[in-house]
Amino acid sequence: MPHDTGPAVKIDVARGTFNVARRNFVDPGILQAEHDKIFDHCWLYLGHESELQKPGAFLTRSVGGRNLIFTRDNKGQLNAMLNACPHRGAQVCRERSGVAKTFQCFYHGWVFGTDGALRGLPGAEAYQPDFQQRPETQLVHVPRMESFRGFVFVNFDKDAVSLDEYLGNAKEYLELVADHSEAGMAIVGGTQEYAIRANWKLLAENSFDGYHAATNHSTYLDYLRSTTGGLVPIELAGTGRALGNGHGVVEYKAPWGRPIAQWIPAWGEDGKARVDAIYKKLVERHGEARADRIAHSNRNLVIFPNLVVNDIMAVTVRTFYPKTPDLMSVNGWALAPQDEHADDRQARLYNFLEFLGPGGFATPDDIEALEQCQAGYSNMQEAPWNDISRGMGKETPAYDDEVQTRSFWTEWNRRLFGDQP
Amino acid sequence: MSNKTPLTRSDVEDFLFTEAELLNSWKLPEWLALFTDDGVYYVPSTDVAPMASPDNNLFYIADDHFRLSERVKRLMKRTAHVEFPRSKTLRLVSNVRILAQTEDSLSVSSAFITYRTKDAVTDTYFGNHYYQFVRDEAGLKIREKRSMLASDGLRAQCRISIII
Numbered sequence: 324m325p326h327d328t329g330p331a332v333k334i335d336v337a338r339g340t341f342n343v344a345r346r347n348f349v350d351p352g353i354l355q356a357e358h359d360k361i362f363d364h365c366w367l368y369l370g371h372e373s374e375l376q377k378p379g380a381f382l383t384r385s386v387g388g389r390n391l392i393f394t395r396d397n398k399g400q401l402n403a404m405l406n407a408c409p410h411r412g413a414q415v416c417r418e419r420s421g422v423a424k425t426f427q428c429f430y431h432g433w434v435f436g437t438d439g440a441l442r443g444l445p446g447a448e449a450y451q452p453d454f455q456q457r458p459e460t461q462l463v464h465v466p467r468m469e470s471f472r473g474f475v476f477v478n479f480d481k482d483a484v485s486l487d488e489y490l491g492n493a494k495e496y497l498e499l500v501a502d503h504s505e506a507g508m509a510i511v512g513g514t515q516e517y518a519i520r521a522n523w524k525l526l527a528e529n530s531f532d533g534y535h536a537a538t539n540h541s542t543y544l545d546y547l548r549s550t551t552g553g554l555v556p557i558e559l560a561g562t563g564r565a566l567g568n569g570h571g572v573v574e575y576k577a578p579w580g581r582p583i584a585q586w587i588p589a590w591g592e593d594g595k596a597r598v599d600a601i602y603k604k605l606v607e608r609h610g611e612a613r614a615d616r617i618a619h620s621n622r623n624l625v626i627f628p629n630l631v632v633n634d635i636m637a638v639t640v641r642t643f644y645p646k647t648p649d650l651m652s653v654n655g656w657a658l659a660p661q662d663e664h665a666d667d668r669q670a671r672l673y674n675f676l677e678f679l680g681p682g683g684f685a686t687p688d689d690i691e692a693l694e695q696c697q698a699g700y701s702n703m704q705e706a707p708w709n710d711i712s713r714g715m716g717k718e719t720p721a722y723d724d725e726v727q728t729r730s731f732w733t734e735w736n737r738r739l740f741g742d743q744p
Numbered sequence: 745m746s747n748k749t750p751l752t753r754s755d756v757e758d759f760l761f762t763e764a765e766l767l768n769s770w771k772l773p774e775w776l777a778l779f780t781d782d783g784v785y786y787v788p789s790t791d792v793a794p795m796a797s798p799d800n801n802l803f804y805i806a807d808d809h810f811r812l813s814e815r816v817k818r819l820m821k822r823t824a825h826v827e828f829p830r831s832k833t834l835r836l837v838s839n840v841r842i843l844a845q846t847e848d849s850l851s852v853s854s855a856f857i858t859y860r861t862k863d864a865v866t867d868t869y870f871g872n873h874y875y876q877f878v879r880d881e882a883g884l885k886i887r888e889k890r891s892m893l894a895s896d897g898l899r900a901q902c903r904i905s906i907i908i
């Protein structure tokens with residue numbers, strides 16, 4: 324990507340400013356460079372192990388521009404394969420999820436195991452005797468697939484660093500989520516599939532932006548105030564942190580209920596007893612300090628480039644991909660303890676929907692904000708820069724500062740343009 | 745009690761057309777008054793069974809009556825940014841069928857197309873509504889409205905910031 328249009332990111336430490344060119348949100352050349360240098364080389368979230376419980380379970384999912392089949396084969400192993408018949412390329416699996424012994428391509432009838440091995444093909448005698456065993460007649464596996472505490476990632480670069488090294492400091496925050504329950508965490512049935520008419524990076528920024536809550540989400544805060552029993556007397560307060568490799572997090576206290584494990588009056592005395600019991604178990608397993616952190620702190624985590632794990636009034640897992648510079652598709656899931664009490668599960672999902680998702684009381688206003696930003700970038704020739712300077716130079720950035728967003732952009736800039744600013 | 749005549753499809757259509765008109769004209773508090781005090785409104789995600797429970801499945805919208813009233817309050821504010829300025833909407837209701845009827849209850853299905861236009865972009869929502877009504881001397885009230893999208897998620901529409 325040439326620099327003849329000026330820098331993509333402009334940092335002036337003396338003046339305390341960090342600026343991002345609005346061109347980065349509209350230029351098709353930038354999008355192509357993102358595919359080549361980010362999505363083809365970074366670890367991308369594929370799914371959660373809990374989504375494939377039984378041998379033979381499969382789902383299809385679009386990741387990094389590829390159509391993948393994610394399976395648990397009959398030996399119980401996870402596989403991520405490109406959904407394209409080695410013969411002519413048709414998608415061999417056309418369902419979004421299910422349980423299967425084999426996948427048969429409907430075009431010419433080649434049959435594959437859930438591990439991708441070619442099991443048979445009509446008229447096999449018309450081919451060379453070893454044809455069915457050749458590497459090029461098997462379904463192609465994604466070059467790399469690794470998982471961390473139930474979160475499964477793929478990488479299309481066979482030479483990429485390990486997932487463990489890539490996640491780095493972000494692992495601490497995934498562990499805090501994975502540690503909610505001894506029984507393990509699982510994706511709840513039902514996917515929120517939507518889109519936003521804006522550049523994908525705006526959603527990365529928005530997902531851990533603590534600064535916009537008071538204005539953009541004033542109606543959600545109004546709603547919290549009118550819920551039965553009112554707000555718990557907790558101020559929004561906390562810190563932001565750059566985690567390296569482009570990852571970042573904000574961690575803070577907030578006045579909403581958390582099924583793990585911050586009670587609100589709306590949940591009644593029964594709910595209080597259950598939340599107390601959950602908290603007691605957390606203390607037994609993790610000690611007072613970590614239990615307090617798991618239960619009473621909220622975390623909005625962005626793993627570069629496009630995985631959001633927000634452990635807030637519920638836990639949402641969210642990924643998003645650009646379709647064009649000004650359009651992204653978004654998938655959102657709810658993650659919950661496997662062994663959750665039915666009433667807590669209900670409270671969790673209601674909490675989720677009150678804020679999150681395209682029909683919630685908050686996310687639609689985020690969508691509007693992102694689309695209005697995108698519309699504003701039509702003016703970029705005369706108004707070319709975004710500002711991401713909040714809290715620059717602070718030793719301990721607050722949750723509503725922007726150190727985590729600068730972390731994202733610094734890595735983005737490094738991947739596209741190298742270490743030179 | 746026993747002298748209620750069964751309601752006809754036309755009776756139900758009159759109700760549904762009135763409901764659509766209230767929503768089209770942004771008379772949301774009046775629309776809310778069509779519900780019973782325990783009336784609920786659901787929009788399931790599109791990869792769960794149409795009659796799935798919101799207690800253990802992630803929906804787009806699962807409002808009990810309190811949240812539904814809060815949704816209406818929110819949408820009437822200027823600070824419901826996604827609907828400021830308010831979108832123009834048009835609802836078409838068709839294929840109305842009374843599925844079951846007793847003296848004091850009805851279940852009804854209909855097909856819908858809802859258009860939402862804002863900033864010169866028109867989004868189209870379509871699918872089936874399923875209603876459970878209670879019937880008393882005063883007429884019909886909605887106990888449950890469930891809007892089942894016939895699209896694959898909200899890929900084309902992006903959000904569901906209106907009552908469809």
